[in-house]
Amino acid sequence: MSQKRSVLLVDDSKFARLLVKAFITSNFADWRVDEAEEAEKAQAMAAEHAYDYLVIDFNMPGMNGLELGEKLRAAYPDAAIALLTANIQKEIQNKANGLGMDFLAKPPTEEKICDYLKGKEAGR
Amino acid sequence: MIDLSELEHDTISELINIGVGRAAASLSEMVDQPVELTVPTITFVERFSDSNLTSSPEEVVSAVSQTFDGPFKGEAMLVFPEKRSLELVRRLLKVDVPLDTLTDLEQEALMEVGNIILNACLGSIANVLGEPINCSMPTFRKRETRALLNEDTAFDAASGKMPVLMILHVQFMLRQNDIDGYVLFVMDLDSIQTLKELVRRFLENALG
Amino acid sequence: MTNPPPPIVDIKDAAEAADLYSNLLDTADVGLVVIGSDHAICHWNQWMQSRSGIPADQAIGKRLSAVFTETRLGRLCQAIKDCLEFGMPAVISPSLNQGALPLRPLPQFAATFDRMEQSIRVHPITTSRGEKLCSLTVRDVTLAVQRDRLLRQQAAELADLVTQTRRSEDRTRAILQNTIDAILVASDDGNIEPLNARAQELCGPEGDPELSNIIRFLLPDSEHTPPQRPTADRLLTDLGTGVIEVLACTPNGRNVPLEVAISHFSADGRYHYIITLRDISQRKRHEMEIQRTMAELERSNSELEQFAYAASHDLQEPLRMVSSYTQLIARRYKDQLDETADEFIHYAVDGTQRMQRMIDDLLTLSRVGRHGKPFNAVPLDSLFDAIAANFRRAGLGPAGNIVRDGFLPTVTGDASQLLLLFQNLVSNGLKYSAPDKGEVRIYATETDESWKVFVADNGIGIEPQYHATIFEIFKRLHGYGEYAGTGIGLAICKKIVDRHGGTISVESAPGKGSTFCVELPKELPIVIPPESM
Numbered sequence: 001m002s003q004k005r006s007v008l009l010v011d012d013s014k015f016a017r018l019l020v021k022a023f024i025t026s027n028f029a030d031w032r033v034d035e036a037e038e039a040e041k042a043q044a045m046a047a048e049h050a051y052d053y054l055v056i057d058f059n060m061p062g063m064n065g066l067e068l069g070e071k072l073r074a075a076y077p078d079a080a081i082a083l084l085t086a087n088i089q090k091e092i093q094n095k096a097n098g099l100g101m102d103f104l105a106k107p108p109t110e111e112k113i114c115d116y117l118k119g120k121e122a123g124r
Numbered sequence: 125m126i127d128l129s130e131l132e133h134d135t136i137s138e139l140i141n142i143g144v145g146r147a148a149a150s151l152s153e154m155v156d157q158p159v160e161l162t163v164p165t166i167t168f169v170e171r172f173s174d175s176n177l178t179s180s181p182e183e184v185v186s187a188v189s190q191t192f193d194g195p196f197k198g199e200a201m202l203v204f205p206e207k208r209s210l211e212l213v214r215r216l217l218k219v220d221v222p223l224d225t226l227t228d229l230e231q232e233a234l235m236e237v238g239n240i241i242l243n244a245c246l247g248s249i250a251n252v253l254g255e256p257i258n259c260s261m262p263t264f265r266k267r268e269t270r271a272l273l274n275e276d277t278a279f280d281a282a283s284g285k286m287p288v289l290m291i292l293h294v295q296f297m298l299r300q301n302d303i304d305g306y307v308l309f310v311m312d313l314d315s316i317q318t319l320k321e322l323v324r325r326f327l328e329n330a331l332g
Numbered sequence: 333m334t335n336p337p338p339p340i341v342d343i344k345d346a347a348e349a350a351d352l353y354s355n356l357l358d359t360a361d362v363g364l365v366v367i368g369s370d371h372a373i374c375h376w377n378q379w380m381q382s383r384s385g386i387p388a389d390q391a392i393g394k395r396l397s398a399v400f401t402e403t404r405l406g407r408l409c410q411a412i413k414d415c416l417e418f419g420m421p422a423v424i425s426p427s428l429n430q431g432a433l434p435l436r437p438l439p440q441f442a443a444t445f446d447r448m449e450q451s452i453r454v455h456p457i458t459t460s461r462g463e464k465l466c467s468l469t470v471r472d473v474t475l476a477v478q479r480d481r482l483l484r485q486q487a488a489e490l491a492d493l494v495t496q497t498r499r500s501e502d503r504t505r506a507i508l509q510n511t512i513d514a515i516l517v518a519s520d521d522g523n524i525e526p527l528n529a530r531a532q533e534l535c536g537p538e539g540d541p542e543l544s545n546i547i548r549f550l551l552p553d554s555e556h557t558p559p560q561r562p563t564a565d566r567l568l569t570d571l572g573t574g575v576i577e578v579l580a581c582t583p584n585g586r587n588v589p590l591e592v593a594i595s596h597f598s599a600d601g602r603y604h605y606i607i608t609l610r611d612i613s614q615r616k617r618h619e620m621e622i623q624r625t626m627a628e629l630e631r632s633n634s635e636l637e638q639f640a641y642a643a644s645h646d647l648q649e650p651l652r653m654v655s656s657y658t659q660l661i662a663r664r665y666k667d668q669l670d671e672t673a674d675e676f677i678h679y680a681v682d683g684t685q686r687m688q689r690m691i692d693d694l695l696t697l698s699r700v701g702r703h704g705k706p707f708n709a710v711p712l713d714s715l716f717d718a719i720a721a722n723f724r725r726a727g728l729g730p731a732g733n734i735v736r737d738g739f740l741p742t743v744t745g746d747a748s749q750l751l752l753l754f755q756n757l758v759s760n761g762l763k764y765s766a767p768d769k770g771e772v773r774i775y776a777t778e779t780d781e782s783w784k785v786f787v788a789d790n791g792i793g794i795e796p797q798y799h800a801t802i803f804e805i806f807k808r809l810h811g812y813g814e815y816a817g818t819g820i821g822l823a824i825c826k827k828i829v830d831r832h833g834g835t836i837s838v839e840s841a842p843g844k845g846s847t848f849c850v851e852l853p854k855e856l857p858i859v860i861p862p863e864s865m
Contacts, residue, residue, distance in 0.1 A: 015135035015327075022331045059141065059162060086145025087160065089152050106142045107252055154407055154428050190421075217427050223487050229473075229480045232451060233427040243420040250418055261421045261453060 003121070006032040006049060010042040010068065011057035011084070016108065020055060020084070023113040039063035046072060051079055053117070055104070058085030058092060066092070069101045080120050084108060128168070132323050136249075137166050140292060140307075143248030147241045155216045160297035161241070163307075168316075169289045172273050177203065177291065177306055181270035185209075186226065188238025188264055192246055194257040196318040198287070198311030200246060202238035202294070204303070206266065209234055212296060212303045226266075235262050241294070245307060253322045273310065288316045363435070363450075363470030369416055369463060371395050380470070383435040383448060400434055408432050408468075411454040415466040424452035426473050433470065441474045449477040514590075514609040520602055522548055534588070534609060540580040542566070547607055550576060550592060577612065589616045640698040644691045651691065655684035693820035696752070697805070700827045705746045707832075707856065712740040712754075712785065715747070716774055719755050723762075734758060737775035741783045743852045745832045753828045754787065756821045757848050761789030764846070781854055782834070788847040794840040803836065825850075832856075 007024060009017045017035045024033050034051070036042035039062055046054070054072055058065035065083050073081055083096040086106040096103045104116060128136075140163050148161035169175050186209035189201045204212060206225075213230045214220060216237065226234065239262045250257040265272075273287070290309040295302055311319070343349040357364050358378035366375035376391040384391075384400075391399050397409055407429055411422035424432055431447030438448075451473045457465040508515060514531035518524045524544050526532045535543050546562045568577035568589055576592040593608040658680045666674060713736075720734050743750070754774075761772040773788045794802065805823040825848075829836040833853050840846035 013134055013138040013141070014131055015138045018131070018327070018331050086142040088145055088149045089158065089160075091152075091158055106145065107139075107248070150407065150410060213427075219484065223484070227480050227483065228476060229425070229427050232423065232425040236423045236425040236428050239421075239423045243414060243418075243422065247414060247418045247420055256419055258419050258456070259421055261455065262423055 003124075004030050004032070005052040005121075006034070007053040007055065008034050008036060008042060008045060008049075008051040009055050010036045010039065010060070010065070011055075012037050012060045013057065016057065016084075016106070020108050020113055023108065023110045024117070027110075027114050028117065039068040042068060043071065046076060050076065053120070054079050054081045055084050056081065056101075058083055058087050066095055066099065066101075069096065070099050073100050082116065128320060131327065132320060133166070135323050135327060136290075136319075137163070139248045139252055140166065140245050142252075143244035143246070144241060144294065146248070147244035150240055150244075151216070151237065155218070157216075157218075157299055158297075159216075162295050162297070163292045164295060165293045167291050167293075169291065172287075172289060175289060175291050177269060177308075181268065183269050184266060185269050185272060186231075186234060186264070186266050187272060188235050188242070188262050190239065190242050190246075190262045191260045192257050193259075194250070195255045195322060196257075196311060196315035198309060198315055200242045200259075201272075201308040201310070202241055202305060203272065203308060204305040208303050208305060211301075212237070212298075212305075215298050215300065215303070231264050235264050238262050238264075241307065245292075249319075253326050255322060287311065288313055290316075362472075363468070365391075365396070365468040365470070366457070367396065367412055367416070367466045367468070369465065371412070371416065373399065374465070383472070384433070385436065402434055404429070404432060408452065408454070412466050412468075415454050415456050416464055419456040419464065421456060422454040424450070424454065426451050426477055435470070435472075437474050438472070441478065444478065445474055448472050449474040512611070514611075516547070516607040516609070518547065518551060518605040518607060520604070524548065524607070531609070534580055534582075534590075538582070540582055543578075543580050546578050547592070550578075550594065551605055551607075552594070580609075589613055637698045640694055644694040644698070648688075648691055651684060651687055655681070655688060658684055690820065693824065697820055697824050697827060700749060700752075700824060700831060704831060705748060707744050707746060709742050710745050710747045710750050711742040712750075712776070715751055715754060716740065718751060719758055722755065723758070733762065733771050735771060735773045737773050740774065740776050740785070741778070743783055743785075744854075744856060745852065746828075749828045749831070753825050753850065754785075756825050757787040757850075760821060760848075761787055761791060761846070763791075765789055765791035782851050783854065785850045785852070786847055787850070788845060790845040793842040793844050794838065794846050795842055796840075799838050799840065802838065 005028065009020050011017050011020075014037070017037075021033045021035065024031060034045060034049070036045055038060055042054075042056070045051075054069075054076070056065040056069050056072075060068075065085060069081050069083060072079065080102065081100070082102040082104050083092070084104040084106060085092065088105045093103045102116065104112060144161040144163055148159050151161075152159040167175070184206045185203050186206050187201050187203045189199055191197075191199045210224070210226060210230075213226065213234050217230070217233060242262065243259065246257050246259060287310045290311070292307040292309075294305045294307050296305070341348055341352050343352065357375070360377065360379060363380040363383060364375065364377040365373060365380060368374045372393050372395060373391050374393075376386075376388040380391070381387050386399060396412065397405055408424055411420075411424060414420040415422060426449040429452075430449070432450055432452060433448075435448040435450065436442075437445040441448075449472070451471045453467075453469040455467045455469070457467050459465060508528045511528055512530065514534045515527045516524055516531045516535065517527055524535070524547055526535050533539055535547075542562070545560065546566055549560070549562055562578070566579050566581075568579055569575050576594075578590050578592055580588045580590055582588065589612050590609045591612045593610070595606045595608075597604055597606065658677065662677045662681050665677070669677075716734070716736055723734065758772050758774075762770050765771070769790075771790050773786075775786050775788075777784045777786075803822045803826040805820055826836055829850055829852075833856055835851045837849050837851075838846055839849070
């Protein structure tokens with residue numbers, strides 16, 4: 001857990017970003033957490049910095065989370081990408097898994113986010 | 125006055141979206157076809173006549189309504205123009221019958237759809253804010269838009285407690301087409317203030 | 333004033349109240365289930381027991397999903413969970429959750445419903461101790477669902493019917509509109525309504541204003557207000573012939589001959605006529621064409637006959653003179669000149685005699701057309717009696733060489749021409765047979781419309797390639813030396829048969845004899861060839 005990681009949160013809801021960021025920073029104090037409110041900015045930021053984690057909302061104006069995830073997956077094969085969404089239908093889950101993305105159902109809870117990150121860290 | 129910060133507005137919006145996401149998932153499972161639900165906009169108005177819902181006041185709408193009570197109280201309503209409600213129910217039930225009004229059973233199905241959505245919205249707020257909300261059983265009404273709020277709303281104009289409306293534009297995305305409706309939250313100013321207070325407190329706690 | 337009597341049940345008494353409520357729950361016509369915060373069932377009323385077949389003691393204490401091991405419970409279980417956790421009430425509708433619980437339908441629905449159709453309410457209850465419970469109220473709505481299905485079915489059928497009717501109406505209208513004939517309907521009040529575009533064209537403002545009056549005049553029961561008889565130039569046919577033809581005159585000066593057909597029907601207790609007007613301009617043109625051609629044909633035919641008659645008649649005179657004098661020379665100078673002269677004179681006499689016969693035959697041929705007698709019933713038996721007598725008198729062939737085989741009918745025709753016809757055929761038959769054993773057999777058969785009279789011989793027969801041409805004038809198949817004849821006999825036969833509206837044909841093979849068949853119609857044809865009139 002000593003490893004310093006970086007996370008990019010992509011969500012059009014500021015609330016959601018703040019919430020997830022709070023959960024992460026209170027558990028992984030030295031991690032870097034950046035935010036983007038839409039897909040284009042996220043792509044630009046990912047190009048600047050190699051993030052270890054990309055947490056993406058599904059419903060966003062413009063490009064949706066699956067489309068963005070697909071592009072980022074291809075560009076950054078080593079990053080862990082998770083779709084964090086209120087749209088919890090099987091269809092979306094299956095699509096996310098098909099694209100090599102993890103699936104996290106909204107609402108985000110501290111337990112849910114930490115379990116996910118800890119699980120991933122253990123696997124690294 | 126309704127005085128929400130951008131973050132507070134965003135928070136309510138996100139909570140509602142989480143709610144309708146759940147509602148869509150259960151609807152989709154029930155009718156065995158993809159159902160997507162989104163809330164593109166949430167607006168607050170002080171007078172019903174200020175909402176664009178009343179742009180055609182004589183249009184007949186179908187509404188499913190539930191009152192709620194708790195730290196904040198009021199009435200939640202899922203509203204569709206009658207034609208759209210027919211379309212929605214028949215798409216969900218996969219029937220195509222040339223009846224121009226809802227049958228009793230279709231009305232009950234619409235009531236269930238409303239119940240699922242309203243419960244999800246209210247539940248999502250209650251769940252995150254950690255405050256229980258008591259809801260009534262849904263009721264169905266069909267009337268002209270302009271008469272939608274005149275009765276049945278528990279607010280008394282004489283007492284000066286003017287209701288405040290939170291209006292969600294709801295889009296059902298079904299296989300063939302999209303159907304637009306509205307969710308109305310009718311609350312008095314006190315309740316809105318309570319809601320705002322709860323959101324603020326929650327944000328403080330969550331964000332430290 | 334007296335105090336009201338004390339209530340029979342004292343609900344302030346806990347035991348009495350509990351007993352009353354328990355009874356009420358069990359007598360209710362709805363299913364009532366109460367689920368505790370631990371999700372275990374804590375009440376299961378009588379209705380639930382009877383409709384599910386699960387007694388209360390097997391349900392109480394268990395989760396609903398353990399009582400009904402069912403996959404369809406998803407929505408209901410979620411609703412119970414939301415109710416217990418968040419106090420959310422829920423409506424479980426029959427349409428979105430068919431047969432949510434596996435409950436039996438009433439016997440009267442068992443044939444069409446596997447399960448009872450249910451409308452369920454999930455409602456939170458908070459006890460006085462503050463415990464959160466969840467109640468399920470289950471109503472049997474199978475009857476309503478059945479009615480709803482019936483309503484939908486009927487609505488769908490009605491819609492189908494409307495669509496079908498509309499389609500069929502559109503079709504009928506299209507057919508009517510696109511019919512070439514003008515179709516109008518007249519009601520018994522004399523009102524005439526054009527039904528299609530052509531009718532509008534003819535009877536409308538652009539058409540013939542007089543046409544409606546003419547139609548009114550033609551309608552059968554227009555007696556009460558007898559309309560004026562149209563002028564003669566407007567009625568192209570005599571009324572009463574069954575065919576009505578009128579002339580429409582449009583304002584732009586175009587004249588259209590129309591055939592009128594009238595039929596009728598009854599509707600709404602009134603009599604209506606359907607009038608069909610057919611443009612017969614084309615037919616009229618054809619008719620005129622035919623009439624002109626016929627007249628021309630008749631004229632040329634009669635000219636030809638006139639010519640044939642005149643020619644043969646006028647030829648006779650000089651021929652008779654040549655014939656008389658050559659015969660005179662033959663008689664008077666026989667054996668006075670040399671042998672060669674006698675032979676030459678013989679040829680001259682023979683030639684004039686043959687020419688004499690040809691002219692006679694030509695005259696006969698032309699007379700068949702020119703001097704026909706009216707038709708009568710002609711019994712063929714007596715006709716052949718006469719023919720046999722003629723041959724006996726002429727000493728042609730052995731007795732009994734004309735054999736009649738079975739019944740011979742009575743036909744309609746010109747007796748003297750029919751005599752000539754059959755006499756020619758019999759004579760032909762005998763002529764081309766061996767003189768001593770030549771035999772002609774006459775017999776008849778009958779079809780629905782005609783009599784067939786056969787004249788069969790046992791003579792030399794005719795090669796098939798000649799069968800079609802032997803009835804033409806001057807067709808001889810043999811040299812003059814072998815068989816006497818002018819080559820006109822069968823042409824005369826054909827002409828007589830033609831005049832009688834019949835046909836003549838031959839069946840023959842060389843050495844096998846010939847059979848001539850004369851077919852005469854039983855009813856005379858309506859149109860008798862003009863040359864025979």
